[in-house]
Amino acid sequence: MGKHKLIWLLLVSLFTNSAWADMQLNLTKGVTAISREVYDLHMLVLYICTAIGIIVFGAMFWSMAFHRKSKGVKPADFHESTKVEVLWTAIPIVILIAMAIPATQTLIAMEDNENSDVTIQITGSQWKWHYKYFDQGIEYYSVLSTPREQYENQLETSAIKGENYLLEVDKPLVIPTNKKVRFLITSDDVIHAWWVPAFAVKQDANPGFINEAWTKVDEPGVYRGQCAELCGKDHGFMPIVVEVKSEADYAIWLDEQHQIIAQAAEAEKASLNAAIPMDELMALGETTYVAYCAACHQVSGTGLPPAFPALKGSLIATEDVSAHIDIVFHGKTGTGMQGYGKQLSMKQIAAVVTYERNAWDNNTGDAVQASDIKSAVDAKAQDATAPVTIDTNVEETIKTITEEAPVEDLTKVYSHDELMTMGEKVYITACAACHQPTGIGLPPVFPALKGSIIAMGDVAIHIDMVLHGSKKNAAMAAFGSQLTKTEIAAVVTYERNAWGNNTGDLVQPAAVDAASAK
Template sequence: MGKHKLIWLVLASLFANSAWAETQLNLTKGVTAVSRDVYDLHMLVLYICTAIGILVFGAMFWSIAFHRKSKGAKPADFHESTKVEILWTAIPIVILIAMAVPATQTLIAMEDNENSDVTIQITGSQWKWHYKYFDQDIEYYSVLSTPREQYQNQQETSAVKGENYLLEVDKPLVIPANKKVRFLITSDDVIHSWWVPAFAVKQDANPGFINEAWTRVDEPGVYRGQCAELCGKDHGFMPIVVEVKSAEDYDIWLNEQQQRIAAAARAEQDSLNASISKEELMQLGETTYTAYCSACHQPTGLGLPPAFPALKGSPVATTGTIEDHLNIVFNGKAGTGMQAYGKQLSLKEIAAVVTYERNAWGNDTGDVVQASDVKSAVNNTAQDATGAVTIETNVEDAVETMTEQAPVEDLAKVYSQDELMTMGEKVYMTACVACHQPTGAGLPPAFPALKGSVIATGDITVHLDMVLNGSKKNPAMAAFGSQLTKTEIAAVVTYERNAWGNNTGDLVQPAAVDAASAN
């Protein structure tokens, strides 16, 4: 009896929820309703599979032990049994249904992205994450903050590594507690995967596609994850940190970010008129280079040829023109691993890192680059004959204040269809094409097609309201009432209702947009 009791105690301890939850070999329950559903589903299937295994292997070993030839057992001589065949077909079907019902319910819940309170676009980039908050004009990059000296074991102190070693970033993703947060996940280079185990969210980030996920976290806290797709040499240095704040703290954070953006814009404008010493530029440039460039080009500037060429003694950083050097840093280089840093770094930081690269590692060109030089070079650069990607827009757009006055419109003017379609196509290609595609096919389900859609072929008032005020059902559809003029909205709605074979024949004039916005 003692032996049997011991066996039952071991089995009970193995299958106790608390025991499994505490071991690192099992899934964690997470902090969301969906994550707990996933955990319960996992445990249910584990119990069923374990019970089947015990029954099958138990019967097999019992038969081997007690029906062996040495005990005089003789094999039975019988043929198929209809009852047995029905039984061993029906039982697995019942078991599969028992697993399929909760699995289907959980999968449906995981894919239910409707009625979200916050929508955030997540873009994977070698090797960092870019977060963009819809309707908040807030976006930033989140980069590993563990010192390079630690994970390359370059100092004696590198052995002292914190609890969150390689799972710490400079700027975490911040979301509110008890709110449904929708994630639109994509990539601008290779395939990444945004994975936060505590949320039961693991979604691939594919270039040219948008995948969706969502979460609702009950309690404030800090939750960590990693890129779960092998995405290159620094795949292991692409952590994810999500800070969940209470509703009040989240509102405070949003206000702080708006103030930070305004302060950064003022600082950027001030830097255009400043003349910074070479020493200060070199110091800032080294810091910027270490944070953004050294992973590929190495701290020594020797690079990792052929993918990441050396900067030490290179034509780009020595004999080449400063304008060409600035253009590569600002816009990247098509067809290579050199990404664009125009949106990641300030003009001052770009000036500093180019100054550093042209004077470090013995390059010693003596060149000093100011923020105003970056602005001038980028504004005056046009696309060359080789097709290199350049910026033709004025960099002042990135630092203009929010007090700029809207252009004066003649709302009483009546435009022809040709005028509206020509203007509408230009507006669409500027403001809408990234989501709904040049063909109007969209990127479902986040960005539905406009070609043949109910919105673009149905009631004009609904279409106008959607463009003016956005969509409450789909927060990915931003409100353009404050971004476009009424004439531009009239033109783009006309274009969408007549392009790609929609051919409704509808013409929308600025006066109609004015009336719709007033209502």
């Protein structure tokens, strides 16, 4: 075969439909009226920009080719032209207005959340989605269903990826066709973003805030998306699957969900009176652990300290079982440990606690039952609601409290070593989960402190950020109510002198006290 024929065949094969079938070079048209409007708007702007490019570059190249000096062409000699200046000002204005009108109409339509038929609250958390249907009593978590062993290449068949590899979940969001569905999007930890390209919906999920979006799909189908905001180590394993059903099928699905909820309640009730064998607890516990816990604490139980501590040989998994139950059920404030009381049944929590207390050579022998979980939860609830006995001798009570309560000495001046030692401990406990032990952070959500402006610039701004949090980044919580002024002084000092920052600043409790009074 000749050289030219070979090149020709390669070019033909490259540009055939089959070769380009899997390559998406443009926006998807989507399956909603809004997504099609967005696509049309995109194409309108693209065509206008293409036309401008052809005219501008065409004139430039034509001038370079036919009016160059080598052809003896002499440039025109003029300095200004009012008509030309008016034209090249007026024409761009007209073009911008022509693009702005449909763009504004589309944006207004995208923000019109009124008169919805179905309202669903979407809550992002590391690293799953929680869906709650208003007025239906239905809520559940949606978690990646691709086996962890597969995407960590631990299986012999890991090279064989399914069609929807990393875009498959155990429970998809289900919505009806021909109904306006309103989404209330928020987060319970860090910033996420709920993004389904086929709907032209991409909305940030911010902790403490609710953003709104809506969609109305005409045809049944399954549509996929992903979290579109860096949210931690498993950000890439947080897919979104939406199953759109016909109105009749959606009604059937609602009935099925109500039945499942009722059956789950009965099963939960029955489990409280059952004594589950150790083997069954360990099997269920391992399955639950791999699905919900292994992302942070690792399959081997070794964790990723200090943010995600090891469970293998740890005090929490080998000592007081009630404390273990409490942290699994309620989570731990100020850390990445979320509560699973609303995510798992009491039987599952009993199983996973049993598994953690007996796996990895922990071997405590504890077989925790669902009734143990209920007893521990009820006991804590009673403690929280127990009436407070008020001493009638108020003066004596106040005197006793004043004498016994530790008083923070805000006038004390600490040395560099004292502040750095204390600051490192506070940082590891309260800050390292986001900003990392090395201070490099997880940008852009959790910015680096190493070499950063905040840690090397104005110390007053640094103190204020730790005290009151950040208005620009909701992920930066306020620690004024969580840490003492001495602890804040220490951690600010540590951040300003660790990792090569070396500002030499020693922040004392008095400075933090003065800043908090502003």
